[in-house]
Amino acid sequence: MSKNDDGAPVVRRIDRILAFMSLGLLLVSVGCFFATMIIGEGIWPVVLVVQAYGxxxxxxxxxxxxxxxxxxxxxxxxR
Incomplete structure (x- = not known):
């Protein structure tokens, strides 16, 4: 495993992408949950799917x- 000058392991681009995608998707699903709780009327298929599977x-x-x-x-x- 390659390391930085200070001895810390190098963080690859795919690791950052996966971490930020996971965090972003979780924040969007929580936002969708609050949107359906506040508004409550109408059925928004995309919002409900993100809320359920996010x-x-x-x-x-x-x-x-x-x-x-x-x-x-x-x-x-x-090694």
Missing amino acids: PIVAFLLLLVLLVMSFSRRGKANK
Whole structure:
């Protein structure tokens, strides 16, 4: 595993993308939840789908990020 000058491991672009996608999706789904709670009238299919499946997809993205990180660290420790 490559390291910075200060000894910290390098964070790859895909790791940042997965982390920010997960956080963004979770924040959007929480916002959709509050929007349906406040307004309450009408059915917004997109809002309801994001509210229902957003946290699940965000959790799966975090799991992918963890698996990638652990496998990279395991390979680095074998060397």
